[in-house]
Amino acid sequence: MSTKQSLFGVPYKYVSLITLVVQNSTLVVVMHHSRVMVPKDQQFYASTAVFLAELFKLLISLYMAGRIQIAEKGSLNIYDLYQDLFSNDAWKLLIPAALYTVQNNLQYVAVSLLDAATFSVTYQLKILTTALFSVILLKRSLSGMKWFSLVLLTLGVALVQLPSDNNSTTKGDNESMERFVGLGAVAVACVISGMAGVYFEKVLKGTHASIWTRNIQLSFFSLFTALIMGVWWKDGVNVAEKGFFFGYNMVVWAAIVCQAIGGIIVALVVKYADNILKGFATSISIILSFLASLWIFTDTSISTAFLAGSTLVLAATYIYSLPDSTPIINKDTEKDEEASHRLYVLTQIEDQHDEEDEKGYVYHLNNNGSNGYTKVNQIDLHVEH
Secondary structure (H helix, E strand, O other), rough: HHHHOOOOOEEEHHHHHHHHHHHHHHHHHHHHHHHHHHOOHHOOOOOHHHHHHHHHHHHHHHHHHHHHHHHHHHHOOOOHHHHHHHOOOOOEEEEEEHHHHHHHHHHHHHHHHHOOHHHHHHHHHHHHHHHHHHHHHHHOOOOOOOOOHHHHHHHHHHHOOOOOOHHHHHHHHHHHHHHHHHHHHHHHHHHHHHHHHHHHHHHHHHOOOOOHHHHHHHHHHHHHHHHHHHHHHHOOHHHHHHOOOOOHHHHHHHHHHHHHHHHHHHHHHHOOOHHHHHHHHHHHHHHHHHHHHHOOOOOOOOHHHHHHHHHHHHHHHHHHHHHOOOOEEOOOOHHHHHHHHHHHHHHOOOOOOOOOOOOOOOEEEEOOOOEEEEEEOOOOOOOOO
């Protein structure tokens, strides 16, 4: 089993989780630092950073897809790889690619106007939007525990938005408006994240393409949407005047790299760890980004409502990650569900799994000594891109 593999004696499960914690907590801090620690007239253009992040993601995914092909076939066949990437249904990924491009640009808008801690906590609303779109568009049903966690999440995020007594008297109209715009950007980004993730699942249902193939396709189409919608349409005049890399420094490059490897790390976590540990890692990253923002930035304030709201969000994130009890099914029956099992791997659904058969379908082997397999939970869809 894959979880027995290790790096320097540390199981891949924990390596991937530690990497996820570092990446999640670092991303928020460096993105916020890259925007607020320099004067506005010297800030880099977020559209160029989004474009470069997709370019790096494309290169990494191409490398991984090539390695897998070499491991499976003994050599790299460019024509076969091309056929996989530009299949008849590849064009369908144009829609999620465009949505993810808008989402990534909105993240930069939000971290420019909100403190890192508020952004980190509020952005967890993507769990809520993904669940709601799954219910509305895919006709899924959520367990009572998951609905309870979503209520907790909403309440926690609402508490975080309450102003402290100090802030209510010292902030002017401009700062209040900036906060309002920042919260709006986070809200729209969360809605887009949920919509794109569910649409992505709908497109991929029944497919047999690998995670890396789909990541390549998404990044490829995202390059064009980021270039046209962002670099050319949004910042074209400024980029032409001041240059593509205007305002770049080491912090900006760190933000780009963190954003580029985010989805890839999630893929590794899905492969080597389980959803409970994933939720735990997400909670830790929120705490770390909050502590780091307190240490680095002076615009971060603490109130009783903020602490209470953050606690509820952490609890909700962990509770939502807990697996539902599911019935035992026969591995040779329920043919119509096999595509959904395969989809679990493709779309990086956050759930636990133990075995993958020769067809690529994933089953969770029971620990009670029986010969059955537990049906993989299909509710916890969330695609990181």
